[in-house]
Amino acid sequence: MTTFMNDPTMPTPSFPGSHMVMDDRYVFISGLTVSDLSNGHAVKGDIKEETRLVMRAISRMLEMEGGSLADALRVDVHLSDLNTLSDMDSVYAEFFEPSRYPARTCTESPTICGGCHVEITVMATRQLPED
Template sequence: MHRFLNDPTLAVPVFPGSHIAMDGHYLFLSGLTVTDIQGGDAVVGDIAEETRWVMRRLSRMLEYAGASLAHVVRVDIHLTDLDTIHTMDAAYAEFFTYHSYPARTCTESPRLSGGANVEITLMARQPDPTSAD
């Protein structure tokens, strides 16, 4: 059975969707920008800080759904300027174990919601509640 959740610390989505969709095997988190996070717009323009803010919130969303960043298997990243990829990569890598990174796509998208410079969405394996992973 599919379950759909909204992170209670974020505004209810203005689009017809949910923050988190669960299918019993995987967790799918909707794309998130720093401007979706209260106070996050204060760091717009600093790609490293935008990335950190979004990754911290995605981590909390996974915890809310019973998982962690260790369960992430795929990430999609959209940057307004692909020339910032190395700065974004350095901040992004802080959230994963070295050489144990999820599969990833990174594209340039000229306009992101709220004027943010990075949007990140991810998919994670839903932990087995009977396992100690």
């Protein structure tokens, strides 16, 4: 069974979509930016701060479903400037165990919604309660 859900701690998406979609095996989290976390207003910050805020939100969303970032299988990262990759990576790496990083794609997207510097999307294994 597929469940479509919005995180009750965040503003309702301004786009026609859901924050999370879950089926029996996976959790899919829509691309998140600091603009999504702050009701459409970009939080002024550098790439490190934006990455930290978005990764914390993703971690919390996975925890709401009984999982964690350790369950992440795939991550897509969009940066407004690919020259900030090493700064983003320095924060991103803090959220995973060394040598246990999910598969990842990182692209430059000069115009990210809300004027943000980073947008992150996650696909994770769903931790279902045991019978």
